Amino acid sequence: xxxxxxxxxxxxxxxxxxxxxxxxxxxxxxxxxxxxxxxxxxxxxxxxxxxxxxxxxxxxxxxxxxxxxxxxxxxxxxxxxxxxxxxxxxxxxxxxxxxxxxxxxxxxxxxxxxxxxxxxxxxxxxxxxxxxxxxxxxxxxxxxxxxxxxxxxxxxxxxxxxxxxxxxxxxxxxxxxxxxxxxxxxxxxxxxxxxxxxxxxxxxxxxxxxxxxxxxxxxxxxxxxxxxxxxxxxxxxxxxxxxxxxxxxxxxxxxxxxxxxxxxxxxxxxxxxxxxxxxxxxxxxxxxxxxxxxxxxxxxxx
Numbered sequence: 001x002x003x004x005x006x007x008x009x010x011x012x013x014x015x016x017x018x019x020x021x022x023x024x025x026x027x028x029x030x031x032x033x034x035x036x037x038x039x040x041x042x043x044x045x046x047x048x049x050x051x052x053x054x055x056x057x058x059x060x061x062x063x064x065x066x067x068x069x070x071x072x073x074x075x076x077x078x079x080x081x082x083x084x085x086x087x088x089x090x091x092x093x094x095x096x097x098x099x100x101x102x103x104x105x106x107x108x109x110x111x112x113x114x115x116x117x118x119x120x121x122x123x124x125x126x127x128x129x130x131x132x133x134x135x136x137x138x139x140x141x142x143x144x145x146x147x148x149x150x151x152x153x154x155x156x157x158x159x160x161x162x163x164x165x166x167x168x169x170x171x172x173x174x175x176x177x178x179x180x181x182x183x184x185x186x187x188x189x190x191x192x193x194x195x196x197x198x199x200x201x202x203x204x205x206x207x208x209x210x211x212x213x214x215x216x217x218x219x220x221x222x223x224x225x226x227x228x229x230x231x232x233x234x235x236x237x238x239x240x241x242x243x244x245x246x247x248x249x250x251x252x253x254x255x256x257x258x259x260x261x262x263x264x265x266x267x268x269x270x271x272x273x274x275x276x277x278x279x280x281x282x283x284x285x286x287x288x289x290x291x292x293x294x295x296x297x298x299x300x301x302x
Contacts, residue, residue, distance in 0.1 A: 007217060008033045010070035010112075012055060012103070013077025015044045018117065018206060020172040022074055023048055025210045035068050038077065044174035055099035065106035072217055073107055074115045075100065078146075082121070083264040085142035096145035097152060104156035113159040115216050117209075120166040120201065122147040125268020128200065129232060132164075132224045132277055140265040150224075161216045162224045163209070166273055167238075170206025170292070171299050178206075180296060183239055187248040197236040197255040202228040202272040205292035208284075215282040226273035229286050238289070245293045246302070 009026055013019040014036035026032045027048050036043055036050045043050035053064045055077050065073065079085060079095040100116065107114050120128070121143035122136040138144045153160040169178040177185060186193045204227060212227035233241075236255050243250045258267055278284035287295065 006031055006033050007072060008035075008068065008070045009072045009074060009217070010035050010037065010065065010068055011074045011076060012037055013075070014038045014048075014050070015040050015174070016076055016078075017170075017172040017175040017178065018168065018209065019076040020045055020175060021170065021206050022076060022210050022213060024173075025214065035070070037064060055102060056094045058102045058105075061099070061102050062106040065103065065112065066110065069110050070112050072113050072115060073103060074213055075103060076117055078117065080142070082140060082142045082267070085145065086140065086264045089141055092141060092145050093148075096142075097148045100149040100152045101156070104153055104158050104160070108156060108158040111159065113161070113220065113222070114153065115161050115163065115213055116149065116153055118150055118162050118164045119143070119146050120164060120271045120273050121268060122150070122164070123268050123271060125199075125271040128268065128270045129202065129272035129274050130226075131274045132226055139268060142265060143268075159222055161222050163212055163216070163227050164224065164273055165204045165209055165227045166271065167201045167203040167235075168206055168209065169203055171296055172206070179203075179238075180242055180293070183242045184246060184248070187243060187246075187252050190249070190252065192252045192254055193239070194254045194256045194261070195236045195239045196258045196261065197234050198257050198269050199235045199267060200232060200270050200272055201235070202230065202232045202275070203238055203289065204228045205287050205295075207292070207295070208286040212278060212282065212284055215278075215284055219282060221281065225278045225282065226275050227278055227284065227286075228273040228275050229289065229292075230275075231289055232272050241289055242293065245290065246297070
């Protein structure tokens with residue numbers, strides 16, 4: 001591409017963890033014109049063009065997209081609370097499915113390319129890890145909404161890429177602590193933590209997911225791609241790796257089963273996402289867990 005050509009990128013959910021990190025990445029690039037949007041009145045990140053908009057409001061999001069006319073819409077906004085999705089089903093559906101429908105309607109009219117973030121929760125977790133062609137079978141309502149959002153894009157007639165990911169961790173300046181920082185904070189405060197030993201995933205460093213998003217922009221690829229880490233391990237093993245790296249007391253880590261947590265929503269247990277397609281077609285290169293923890297330690301000045 002000609003270096004003078006700028007991609008106009010709209011990031012939804014820009015005040016979320018992934019949204020903030022994606023805004024940070026693109027705000028420093030010369031070949032991008034950036035607009036951030038989220039439901040809050042103000043942006044959590046200064047010095048970025050921002051318009052408040054609610055994706056549940058069809059007219060609001062349609063006007064925003066048509067006025068800005070982006071080349072790419074990086075859609076990170078979502079209802080991601082797995083347990084609350086069981087209780088607040090209407091809210092989860094409006095955000096995760098109808099919101100995507102409204103964005104796709106507006107995008108189709110201007111030929112904008114949607115990059116949509118999805119999840120391994122569209123699978124039942126009986127036979128993972130999963131490739132892009134595995135048959136979805138969600139076990140909870142959150143997974144059902146995310147599968148429905150994928151299907152909404154498939155029939156929308158617009159350009160789209162679905163990036164499926166799992167167990168996202170990393171730093172965003174103004175968001176709740178991710179799993180790594182929760183483990184860090186808890187163990188440093190000498191608090192015992194209960195960690196499941198029967199959920200298998202390949203945890204995804206947030207900067208790797210941003211890299212995956214940018215690869216889609218760079219190569220203009222459509223379709224479905226899995227974005228995840230290199231290493232498949234249980235949540236308990238991941239926690240032990242964190243404790244080892246930061247030299248924290250592993251005796252405070254209590255192994256339990258998912259069933260013992262008695263959560264409202266079922267979880268896929270044997271899950272994770274195979275990333276060969278992204279590695280070969282996109283040149284995607286995820287950090288190792290050790291490399292990502294080192295990057296977090298440096299950024300947190302620990």
